[in-house]
Amino acid sequence: MYKYDEYDQAIVDARVEEFRDQVNRRISGEMTEDQFKPLRLMNGLYLQLHAYMLRVAIPYGTLSGRQMHMLAHIARKYDKDYGHFTTRQNIQYNWIKLSDAPDILTELATVEMHAIQTSGNCIRNISSDQYAGAAADEIEDPRPYAELLRQWSTFHPEFSYLPRKFKIAVIAAEEDRAAMKLHDIGLQIVRNDAGETGFRVYVGGGMGRTPMIAPVIRDFLPKADFLSYMEACLRVYNRYGRRDNMYKARIKILVHEIGRDEYARQVEEEFLHTKTLGLDAPEAEFARIAALFASPAFETGLTDEIDRGDPDFAVWVDQQTVAHKAPGYAIVNISLKPTVGIPGDASSAQIDLMADLATEYSFDEMRVTHAQNIVLPHVKKADLYAVWQKLDAAGLATPNLDLIGDIIACPGLDYCALANARSIPLAQKIAARFADLGAQRDLGELKLKISGCINACGHHHAGHIGILGVDRKGEENYQLSFGGSAAEDTSLAKIVGPGFSEDGVVDAIETAVSVYKSLRSDGERFIDTYRRVGEAPFKKAIYE
Amino acid sequence: MSDLIRFRDDAAHDEPAVTLDAFAGQSNATAVRLEPTDDPRALIPHLGRLSLVEVAFAKFRDGRGYSIGSILREAGYTGELRAAGDVLVDQIPPMRRCGFDSFAADAPVNRATLGKLLSLYDDVYQKTVDGRAPVWAKRRG
Amino acid sequence: MKIVTGNDLLSGDVTWWTGKGWSRYVADAVDAGADAEHIAHVEEAALRVNGPIVIDATMSDAGPIPTHIKDRIRAAGPTVRADLAIRPDFQIEKA
Numbered sequence: 001m002y003k004y005d006e007y008d009q010a011i012v013d014a015r016v017e018e019f020r021d022q023v024n025r026r027i028s029g030e031m032t033e034d035q036f037k038p039l040r041l042m043n044g045l046y047l048q049l050h051a052y053m054l055r056v057a058i059p060y061g062t063l064s065g066r067q068m069h070m071l072a073h074i075a076r077k078y079d080k081d082y083g084h085f086t087t088r089q090n091i092q093y094n095w096i097k098l099s100d101a102p103d104i105l106t107e108l109a110t111v112e113m114h115a116i117q118t119s120g121n122c123i124r125n126i127s128s129d130q131y132a133g134a135a136a137d138e139i140e141d142p143r144p145y146a147e148l149l150r151q152w153s154t155f156h157p158e159f160s161y162l163p164r165k166f167k168i169a170v171i172a173a174e175e176d177r178a179a180m181k182l183h184d185i186g187l188q189i190v191r192n193d194a195g196e197t198g199f200r201v202y203v204g205g206g207m208g209r210t211p212m213i214a215p216v217i218r219d220f221l222p223k224a225d226f227l228s229y230m231e232a233c234l235r236v237y238n239r240y241g242r243r244d245n246m247y248k249a250r251i252k253i254l255v256h257e258i259g260r261d262e263y264a265r266q267v268e269e270e271f272l273h274t275k276t277l278g279l280d281a282p283e284a285e286f287a288r289i290a291a292l293f294a295s296p297a298f299e300t301g302l303t304d305e306i307d308r309g310d311p312d313f314a315v316w317v318d319q320q321t322v323a324h325k326a327p328g329y330a331i332v333n334i335s336l337k338p339t340v341g342i343p344g345d346a347s348s349a350q351i352d353l354m355a356d357l358a359t360e361y362s363f364d365e366m367r368v369t370h371a372q373n374i375v376l377p378h379v380k381k382a383d384l385y386a387v388w389q390k391l392d393a394a395g396l397a398t399p400n401l402d403l404i405g406d407i408i409a410c411p412g413l414d415y416c417a418l419a420n421a422r423s424i425p426l427a428q429k430i431a432a433r434f435a436d437l438g439a440q441r442d443l444g445e446l447k448l449k450i451s452g453c454i455n456a457c458g459h460h461h462a463g464h465i466g467i468l469g470v471d472r473k474g475e476e477n478y479q480l481s482f483g484g485s486a487a488e489d490t491s492l493a494k495i496v497g498p499g500f501s502e503d504g505v506v507d508a509i510e511t512a513v514s515v516y517k518s519l520r521s522d523g524e525r526f527i528d529t530y531r532r533v534g535e536a537p538f539k540k541a542i543y544e
Numbered sequence: 545m546s547d548l549i550r551f552r553d554d555a556a557h558d559e560p561a562v563t564l565d566a567f568a569g570q571s572n573a574t575a576v577r578l579e580p581t582d583d584p585r586a587l588i589p590h591l592g593r594l595s596l597v598e599v600a601f602a603k604f605r606d607g608r609g610y611s612i613g614s615i616l617r618e619a620g621y622t623g624e625l626r627a628a629g630d631v632l633v634d635q636i637p638p639m640r641r642c643g644f645d646s647f648a649a650d651a652p653v654n655r656a657t658l659g660k661l662l663s664l665y666d667d668v669y670q671k672t673v674d675g676r677a678p679v680w681a682k683r684r685g
Numbered sequence: 686m687k688i689v690t691g692n693d694l695l696s697g698d699v700t701w702w703t704g705k706g707w708s709r710y711v712a713d714a715v716d717a718g719a720d721a722e723h724i725a726h727v728e729e730a731a732l733r734v735n736g737p738i739v740i741d742a743t744m745s746d747a748g749p750i751p752t753h754i755k756d757r758i759r760a761a762g763p764t765v766r767a768d769l770a771i772r773p774d775f776q777i778e779k780a
Contacts, residue, residue, distance in 0.1 A: 161607025
């Protein structure tokens with residue numbers, strides 16, 4: 001994974017000093033909250049329901065054991081002993097004091113971490129595939145490009161005051177594990193007919209108030225032009241994105257309003273100009289970065305045998321492990337969705353444990369997924385049993401990956417000042433209703449996502465079952481929708497009918513699941529059956 | 545009364561800046577004021593006779609001026625490029641990197657803070673119009 | 686009744702106007718009446734509170750209960766972490 005050189009370190013250290021000065025000027029009253037807010041947001045610091053919330057960046061979801069230990073330390077020393085992993089592969093702390101924020105950033109900088117641009121109207125954390133460098137289906141590791149983008153976007157002076165936030169995802173496989181088409185810019189590494197690798201560029205996806213799937217604006221972008229082209233995309237947005245209405249300010253609205261062809265034309269025109277400016281890093285710089293992402297020294301001659309004698313272990317292997325490109329290895333998924341608990345939360349002790357497992361069993365590397373889970377990318381099959389035992393002892397071995405119990409839920413009204421309704425208690429009720437893991441496995445892949453408000457941080461538009469919490473005359477109410485997908489078969493969920501109370505929506509989900517079971521053909525997932533039979537049978541059963 | 549900060553050796557240009565529309569009809573104007581919605585490329589044929597381009601920042605959060613400044617410098621403009629309006633000390637460093645070399649701020653700017661902020665970063669990640677070498681250029685050698 | 690609430694600038698703690706200063710506990714909140722907006726303005730300018738707002742509440746035996754559920758959660762703490770309750774005796778009542 002990437003390692004800072006002296007330049008990267010100096011830049012982060014300077015930023016800490018800058019932010020410390022900005023905080024001091026806020027505390028002294030030299031700056032108003034209105035002036036301070038964009039600055040603190042650009043350092044990931046929100047003012048939430050109960051305290052300040054700090055969102056620490058985990059670039060493209062990759063971190064080392066040492067970095068994970070620091071995250072546990074921050075939770076213990078400055079927060080209430082836990083953190084929350086997010087749908088953009090970052091971590092959030094909910095109980096931060098403004099007066100501690102500069103010290104927290106100082107400590108993070110000692111392990112090459114920061115909270116730069118995790119909020120604000122700027123380019124956010126670049127997200128990527130959690131199986132990068134481990135999955136067999138990728139053309140190449142997408143993360144060197146994500147790292148190039150990270151550096152290019154960090155403190156980019158022209159793009160620090162965009163109309164709205166800007167999210168970019170990079171993947172390198174046909175299977176989309178990063179919700180790529182639901183980003184402002186999605187980049188898919190592809191091979192052209194000449195066998196060269198480059199990018200298929202998608203612009204204008206997003207969720208929120210007006211969800212949209214990004215159209216392709218360029219079928220093939222050569223690597224050599226990568227950053228020049230991104231400059232053009234961002235410059236057109238910065239100049240022409242709407243600034244009159246914050247709910248219409250994302251690039252998806254611009255692309256939709258002027259049309260994909262016109263946006264692409266404007267980008268190509270600007271690109272003819274930006275190409276001449278020498279903005280792209282040379283091949284040598286890319287090679288330097290890519291070398292840091294070279295495969296670890298996988299052992300050879302390893303066994304592919306797994307002793308499935310322990311039935312609980314066998315269940316966990318089947319559900320949580322995924323094929324690795326190297327023989328004798330497996331990708332391990334760690335569930336942060338216990339049957340009783342809070343989706344995506346981990347205690348400092350659990351974070352420390354996962355850090356130790358990464359160091360001992362996974363070449364000191366781990367990943368955060370946009371489904372709020374953790375991945376150990378390179379585990380020897382021979383080590384799986386030991387890993388599972390340790391996870392199990394720490395409450396991290398729930399075998400529910402992509403099952404109905406693997407709920408994505410934003411923090412919701414329990415934590416978030418933007419929310420209209422709580423999402424966590426609803427997630428807990430659903431998890432309890434479907435607690436039986438055998439029954440969950442029988443239902444199969446069922447991605448259930450809950451957002452506590454229209455900002456859609458829970459990605460409910462992309463849920464096979466999606467739930468949106470709303471405020472209906474001062475009461476929490478829940479809209480149920482079906483048929484969304486964040487994978488390569490990207491689709492947006494459709495609301496099924498009038499909303500429900502918290503208990504009501506749990507019942508409605510149980511009804512929907514029964515309908516699915518009664519109608520499904522062999523091998524059909526919930527979403528497949530819904531797409532085949534349509535909403536009518538579900539609507540009928542739920543509302544009659 | 546605005547607070548004027550300049551990073552130029554020449555004397556401040558004292559001719560008032562006209563709007564872009566007015567500039568089109570005035571062959572002898574040497575100073576123009578651009579709003580965030582104006583297209584700076586309309587000035588490209590006239591850059592040689594311009595001594596001052598002022599870019600309005602009505603609200604510091606409106607980032608269009610940063611693109612306007614960058615585009616003008618990329619086009620070869622070497623005259624004074626001024627950010628005017630809601631210009632706050634923390635935005636002056638990125639404005640400098642986008643080519644602005646003078647600042648007419650509505651509210652007084654603390655010079656000590658500005659000096660500190662401008663000297664904080666030895667290095668930058670991007671190649672921008674202020675001519676600083678990006679980190680990747682330094683890494684090569 | 687109208688009560689004034691905000692966050693402490695330095696700590697981020699939720700705070701409530703008591704008539705004399707700011708308290709962590711909604712039970713100490715007073716009816717600020719017609720002065721509420723003015724108080725919020727003065728206190729914010731003096732940096733004694735960050736982002737104050739005036740909200741509705743009804744009086745109960747246990748003290749003021751904010752009308753909107755968001756403010757009741759601010760008063761109580763996250764409903765899913767009983768161990769992090771601001772004051773165990775403040776119950777967020779589900780309407």
